[in-house]
Amino acid sequence: MSRPLVRLLGQGVRWASSLRGGGSAFPGLVMEKLHPAFVAEELAKLPHGVVVISGTNGKTTTTKMAVQLLRSQGLRVFTNRTGSNFVRGVAASLLAEMNAFGRLDADVAVLELDEAHAVHFVKQVKPRYALLLNVMRDQLDRFGEIDTTRRMLSQVAKATTGTVVLNREDPRIASLADDVAADATVEWFGLSDALRPMFPSDDDMRDVLRQTENVELDSAQPSVARPAADVVLNAVKANSVDLDVHGQEHTATIDLYGVYNQYNAAAALALALQVLGDSADVASLVDELSRVTPAFGRGETVTVEGKPLQLLLVKNPAGFRLSLASASADDYATMIAINDAYADGRDVSWLWDVDFDSLRAGGVDIVSGVRAWDMALRLDYDLVEVGSVDTDLESALKQFIAGAGDRPMRIFCTYTAMLSLRKILGGMTHVDTI
Amino acid sequence: MNQEKVGSLDIVQLYPRDMNIYGDWGNTLTLKRRAERYGYEVRVHDYNPGDPWPDYADLFVGGGGQDSGQFRVAEDLARVAPKLHEAASAGTPMLVICGLYQLFGREFRTGGGETLRGIEMFDLETVGGPERLIGNIVTESPEFGTIIGYENHSGLTTLGPDQAAMATVVSGAGNNGEDGTEGARTHNVLGSYLHGSLLPKNPAVADFLLRTAVETRGDRFPEASLDDTYAEHARGVAQTRPR
Numbered sequence: 001m002s003r004p005l006v007r008l009l010g011q012g013v014r015w016a017s018s019l020r021g022g023g024s025a026f027p028g029l030v031m032e033k034l035h036p037a038f039v040a041e042e043l044a045k046l047p048h049g050v051v052v053i054s055g056t057n058g059k060t061t062t063t064k065m066a067v068q069l070l071r072s073q074g075l076r077v078f079t080n081r082t083g084s085n086f087v088r089g090v091a092a093s094l095l096a097e098m099n100a101f102g103r104l105d106a107d108v109a110v111l112e113l114d115e116a117h118a119v120h121f122v123k124q125v126k127p128r129y130a131l132l133l134n135v136m137r138d139q140l141d142r143f144g145e146i147d148t149t150r151r152m153l154s155q156v157a158k159a160t161t162g163t164v165v166l167n168r169e170d171p172r173i174a175s176l177a178d179d180v181a182a183d184a185t186v187e188w189f190g191l192s193d194a195l196r197p198m199f200p201s202d203d204d205m206r207d208v209l210r211q212t213e214n215v216e217l218d219s220a221q222p223s224v225a226r227p228a229a230d231v232v233l234n235a236v237k238a239n240s241v242d243l244d245v246h247g248q249e250h251t252a253t254i255d256l257y258g259v260y261n262q263y264n265a266a267a268a269l270a271l272a273l274q275v276l277g278d279s280a281d282v283a284s285l286v287d288e289l290s291r292v293t294p295a296f297g298r299g300e301t302v303t304v305e306g307k308p309l310q311l312l313l314v315k316n317p318a319g320f321r322l323s324l325a326s327a328s329a330d331d332y333a334t335m336i337a338i339n340d341a342y343a344d345g346r347d348v349s350w351l352w353d354v355d356f357d358s359l360r361a362g363g364v365d366i367v368s369g370v371r372a373w374d375m376a377l378r379l380d381y382d383l384v385e386v387g388s389v390d391t392d393l394e395s396a397l398k399q400f401i402a403g404a405g406d407r408p409m410r411i412f413c414t415y416t417a418m419l420s421l422r423k424i425l426g427g428m429t430h431v432d433t434i
Numbered sequence: 435m436n437q438e439k440v441g442s443l444d445i446v447q448l449y450p451r452d453m454n455i456y457g458d459w460g461n462t463l464t465l466k467r468r469a470e471r472y473g474y475e476v477r478v479h480d481y482n483p484g485d486p487w488p489d490y491a492d493l494f495v496g497g498g499g500q501d502s503g504q505f506r507v508a509e510d511l512a513r514v515a516p517k518l519h520e521a522a523s524a525g526t527p528m529l530v531i532c533g534l535y536q537l538f539g540r541e542f543r544t545g546g547g548e549t550l551r552g553i554e555m556f557d558l559e560t561v562g563g564p565e566r567l568i569g570n571i572v573t574e575s576p577e578f579g580t581i582i583g584y585e586n587h588s589g590l591t592t593l594g595p596d597q598a599a600m601a602t603v604v605s606g607a608g609n610n611g612e613d614g615t616e617g618a619r620t621h622n623v624l625g626s627y628l629h630g631s632l633l634p635k636n637p638a639v640a641d642f643l644l645r646t647a648v649e650t651r652g653d654r655f656p657e658a659s660l661d662d663t664y665a666e667h668a669r670g671v672a673q674t675r676p677r
Binding site for chain 2: 145146147340346347348349350351352353370371373374376377378380381382383389391
């Protein structure tokens with residue numbers, strides 16, 4: 001089939017499926033079947049090439065920030081913004097962005113790719129830049145082991161032709177520097193020594209969980225001298241952070257929930273500096289960070305019956321730990337909703353790798369989701385009081401809101417629980433993103 | 435619940451630094467909390483490669499790990515094997531999960547073609563299989579009743595002719611996906627592939643380990659029973675979940 005015909009057909013399917021409210025990846029699937037090299041051919045034409053952002057935690061928020069930073073400097077950025085981070089999701093986004101002449105009006109593509117799909121993607125499209133964030137235990141029932149995840153990201157590092165930006169503080173990510181192609185370069189983002197204990201790697205996590213003073217690295221990977229980083233997160237304050245950018249201190253206002261988002265901001269900035277090169281205006285990039293808003297379900301706040309309610313996506317121990325560390329428990333009414341569908345990860349063992357001690361003072365108002373009883377059991381063994389258990393998300397949510405009183409509300413929820421809760425909230429009241 | 439102190443209990447966690455994957459910390463935590471609720475003062479001791487062997491232990495517990503972690507501990511395990519055999523023969527209970535369970539057997543031939551020597555606590559052999567056996571699993575044991583967990587392993591384990599299994603598979607794969615056995619038991623040493631974590635949703639196994647630990651040293655275990663409402667509901671739900 002001829003190329004323009006394939007594209008027009010794909011665009012037609014996209015239009016038709018948007019009418020029936022269909023999934024965002026469906027038109028891309030049609031394209032992939034008809035013309036498999038479609039994505040690679042289109043992206044190869046972009047003047048600044050393709051940026052791949054991957055890792056187990058924080059991809060969506062980091063991608064959003066990187067896109068915003070690059071756009072603020074005048075670049076036209078194509079991104080897979082629906083969060084449908086598969087090759088066919090990228091193809092679907094491409095179709096949405098192309099004009100009637102089949103041209104993509106963009107200077108650079110910034111793509112969020114799940115580590116397993118990133119491997120598939122880089123076989124078809126060589127990225128010019130890669131930003132690799134972390135390797136935390138995530139959906140292990142899909143990928144097996146975290147060393148397997150590291151090997152997947154190694155394929156991305158190897159395929160990158162320009163610059164690979166790596167997290168200096170994650171031992172598995174840092175080791176990818178050895179895998180980068182000879183003619184490509186490695187740049188780093190990192191944490192000050194003072195902040196490192198706030199972000200234990202998975203290897204350190206057991207010691208932190210058990211609250212030993214001595215945070216040691218994996219016994220095979222002793223702490224070694226770390227390379228110099230382009231961007232270092234120096235200090236975290238209430239609504240701002242201190243960043244060291246090429247040795248210059250900057251203060252950025254960041255209104256995102258959680259210290260992990262502030263570290264993601266450092267990662268996005270390090271990437272933007274590489275893509276922009278000498279034309280980067282550091283001061284205005286730092287300023288732009290204050291205008292970043294949360295990505296879907298990543299700490300977004302909605303207003304329900306005049307009260308703020310925050311939805312916090314939790315999908316692995318590291319993310320859950322950092323979410324818990326980001327607010328004092330007794331200020332909030334707290335609900336936790338745990339599902340175990342494929343997209344959540346079928347295995348709920350990971351809940352036992354999260355330390356819930358910080359919830360002990362305020363307790364948890366209600367737990368819900370398919371695995372609500374597992375969650376209640378987990379909390380009980382951390383001596384956290386559970387108000388009630390209701391596996392039905394809708395009745396649990398209503399009970400939670402009714403019982404919250406004047407307290408701001410927050411719900412820690414797994415992916416499919418979040419989708420359901422958002423839908424229920426939408427039906428209960430007008431859901432506003434603040 | 436008996437809050438009066440009825441003595442102390444020393445739990446040794448084997449190789450927490452290298453073998454602590456898939457929430458196996460939940461096993462140690464469950465033992466600790468339940469023992470506390472029975473009235474014991476609990477001390478948890480970490481044992482990592484190269485550490486001095488603990489002076490005293492009522493109970494040993496150890497978890498799964500990456501293959502890379504297994505290589506690290508295999509050598510150290512060989513060094514302390516006589517101590518573990520001595521404790522096991524004396525009746526000291528142990529629970530080893532997944533990676534450490536494999537190393538308690540005779541040998542483990544990895545998917546990469548390397549062979550790790552085990553400490554022969556169990557008469558069993560493990561070979562790296564072509565694919566991971568992943569999913570919810572339910573087993574049945576005459577002593578512990580229905581055991582519920584989640585398995586995630588590529589090793590295929592075959593028990594020797596006289597080696598007792600820990601349980602029989604009801605749904606899931608178990609030791610090898612073929613013969614219907616899951617785990618192994620010798621003296622009071624239990625080996626299993628089940629995560630979940632295993633002990634929180636299986637209080638009967640947890641209490642067996644605690645009771646045996648106390649009785650092995652000649653003390654009587656308290657009569658009290660704990661409130662396991664959450665665990666019972668969680669067990670009920672887990673049994674209805676797809677693989």
